[in-house]
Amino acid sequence: MSTENSINENNEEYLDNAGDNSRSYNxxxxxxxxxxxxxxxxxxxxxxNEAMLRTIQETNESLxxxxxxxxxxxxxxxxxxxxxxxxxxxxxENIILNLETQLAERTExxxxxxxxxxxxxxxxxxxxxxxxxxxLTLEAENVRLRNRIDEFMSTIKERKKDLERAxxxxxxxKSQCNTFESSSEMLRIRLExxxxxxxxxxxxxxxxxxxxxxxxxxxxxxxxxxxxLFAEVEDRRQMLxxxxxxxxxQYRVVKRICKSQIIEIKKLRAERTATLRQWEADFxxxxxxxxxxxxxxxxxxxxxxxxKTEIDKNTDSKEPxxxxxxxxxxxxxxxxxxxxxxxxxxxxxxxxxxxxxEEETKRNVTKELRYWKHKAxxxxxxxxxxxxxxxxxxxxxxxxxxLLKEVNDYKGGLESVVQSFPxxxxxxxxxxxxxxxxxxxxxxxxxxxxxxxxxxxxxxKTIDDKKNEHSTKSVLFTKNTVTKSDSVNENRRN
Numbered sequence: 438m439s440t441e442n443s444i445n446e447n448n449e450e451y452l453d454n455a456g457d458n459s460r461s462y463n464x465x466x467x468x469x470x471x472x473x474x475x476x477x478x479x480x481x482x483x484x485x486n487e488a489m490l491r492t493i494q495e496t497n498e499s500l501x502x503x504x505x506x507x508x509x510x511x512x513x514x515x516x517x518x519x520x521x522x523x524x525x526x527x528x529x530e531n532i533i534l535n536l537e538t539q540l541a542e543r544t545e546x547x548x549x550x551x552x553x554x555x556x557x558x559x560x561x562x563x564x565x566x567x568x569x570x571x572x573l574t575l576e577a578e579n580v581r582l583r584n585r586i587d588e589f590m591s592t593i594k595e596r597k598k599d600l601e602r603a604x605x606x607x608x609x610x611k612s613q614c615n616t617f618e619s620s621s622e623m624l625r626i627r628l629e630x631x632x633x634x635x636x637x638x639x640x641x642x643x644x645x646x647x648x649x650x651x652x653x654x655x656x657x658x659x660x661x662x663x664x665x666l667f668a669e670v671e672d673r674r675q676m677l678x679x680x681x682x683x684x685x686x687q688y689r690v691v692k693r694i695c696k697s698q699i700i701e702i703k704k705l706r707a708e709r710t711a712t713l714r715q716w717e718a719d720f721x722x723x724x725x726x727x728x729x730x731x732x733x734x735x736x737x738x739x740x741x742x743x744x745k746t747e748i749d750k751n752t753d754s755k756e757p758x759x760x761x762x763x764x765x766x767x768x769x770x771x772x773x774x775x776x777x778x779x780x781x782x783x784x785x786x787x788x789x790x791x792x793x794x795e796e797e798t799k800r801n802v803t804k805e806l807r808y809w810k811h812k813a814x815x816x817x818x819x820x821x822x823x824x825x826x827x828x829x830x831x832x833x834x835x836x837x838x839x840l841l842k843e844v845n846d847y848k849g850g851l852e853s854v855v856q857s858f859p860x861x862x863x864x865x866x867x868x869x870x871x872x873x874x875x876x877x878x879x880x881x882x883x884x885x886x887x888x889x890x891x892x893x894x895x896x897x898k899t900i901d902d903k904k905n906e907h908s909t910k911s912v913l914f915t916k917n918t919v920t921k922s923d924s925v926n927e928n929r930r931n
Contacts, residue, residue, distance in 0.1 A: 461670055465670060465673065468674070468677060472677050472680075472681070475681065476645075476649065476684070479684050479688060480642075482688060483638070483642065483688075483691065486695055490635065490695070490698070493695075493698045493702065494628065496702055497624060497628060500709065501625075503709070504617055504618075504709075507614075507617075508617070508618070512614075514720075514723075515607050515610070515611070518603060518723065521727075522604070525596070525600065525730065526597075529593050529596065529597075532593075533589075533590070535741075536586050536589060539582075540582065540586060543579055543582060543748075544579075546575075547575060547576070550571075550572060551572070554572060570768070570769065570772045574775070574776070575751065577776075578751065578779075581779070581783065582744065582747075585740060588790065589737065589740075592733060596730070596733070603723075603726070606719065610719070613712070617708075617712075624701065624705075631694055631698075634690070635691075638690075645680065703821075707815075707819065707821065710814070710818060711811070711814070714811050714814060715811060718807045718808070718811055722804055725800050729793075729796070729800065732793060736789065736793065740786075743782075
């Protein structure tokens with residue numbers, strides 16, 4: 438009886454061991470299936486990330502090509518503007534020299550006429566009234582010509598100031614081109630680094646695939662089995678947990694890289710739109726400046742033709758008139774009418790110059806309106822970029838929460854195995870601490886990115902304030918010119 442009882446007890450023990458082994462085998466099978474599914478999901482996500490990186494590289498190449506074209510076009514425009522500036526300076530210098538020579542000739546003629554008048558006064562014959570009127574008219578014309586020369590000099594100074602402003606804008610555009618080139622080089626360096634990281638990840642994934650294939654084909658070695666089947670289960674569980682944690686970390690790194698690339702692409706698009714709008718505004722400003730310069734040239738040519746006609750009239754009036762002694766009264770009336778005609782001409786010329794100055798002020802006001810429109814569009818682009826970043830951060834938080842939920846579910850499924858092994862609690866605690874550290878690092882990186890964006894916004898605000906000060910100074914300068922022209926016209930009338 439004792440032998441039968443012992444045999445029955447042994448049979449029961451063997452049956453219990455067989456049941457435990459089948460349960461552990463089923464648990465290991467389920468764990469293996471879960472790991473295979475996760476590995477498949479990670480492979481699919483990595484393929485998606487590779488496709489996204491390819492699209493990002495293509496967009497970066499297209500942006501670099503467009504940036505190079507934009508830089509070449511800007512350099513061509515700068516060279517054309519410099520040539521125009523040189524040509525205009527030469528023309529204005531020639532005009533100034535011609536006016537100075539004409540003024541010298543007029544002064545010589547006046548001195549000669551005064552000498553003739555003094556000689557006639559010293560002679561026996563009395564000086565007629567007509568000669569005195571001629572001298573007075575010549576002096577008035579000389580004063581008028583001097584005033585015109587002063588006006589020409591003031592307009593030339595204004596043109597020089599406008600050209601200096603154009604040179605400053607050209608320098609600013611050159612500096613912007615240099616900054617864009619430096620940013621493109623930085624992006625190239627970042628892309629190369631990210632390509633290296635991606636190649637390393639691919640190599641690690643290939644190694645993991647080889648290890649998984651070896652694990653499927655060959656049984657585990659005697660070193661990892663331990664003294665019992667429970668030790669083998671624990672070893673396999675620890676290996677799976679370590680591989681899962683590594684793959685999860687790699688997936689998070691790739692995800693962060695993709696999100697940073699998307700943010701950079703959106704920023705580059707916003708900068709590209711802003712630069713294109715600024716280029717259009719600069720092109721329109723150059724066209725308007727050319728039109729103004731052409732109008733000033735036409736005005737100068739008209740004044741030169743009028744000056745030539747006045748010189749011809751003065752030369753004709755110098756010739757002796759035999760009938761002057763008989764018709765002195767009529768000559769006096771004719772000179773008075775000529776004075777009135779000259780006054781009306783002066784008024785017409787002052788009105789034409791005033792119209793030109795008003796047109797210039799109108800152009801400056803339109804420039805300010807364009808600048809404010811450009812500023813509003815750039816602020817809208819910045820708002821869109823900030824909203825996109827916020828959405829990405831929210832997506833990142835949701836993904837992190839989803840990963841934590843998956844980990845918790847996985848831990849709940851493995852609680853039955855964990856209870857049978859005392860060392861598993863310490864392993865899960867270390868994994869949870871590592872995940873908490875990675876979450877803290879993510880939050881610190883997000884805060885640094887937000888701080889950098891705030892600094893960039895502050896720098897853009899300071900640049901906009903400087904531009905506003907420059908535009909207000911130009912408007913004040915045009916207003917001062919208008920007031921000066923009005924004062925000069927009032928002095929002439931008096």
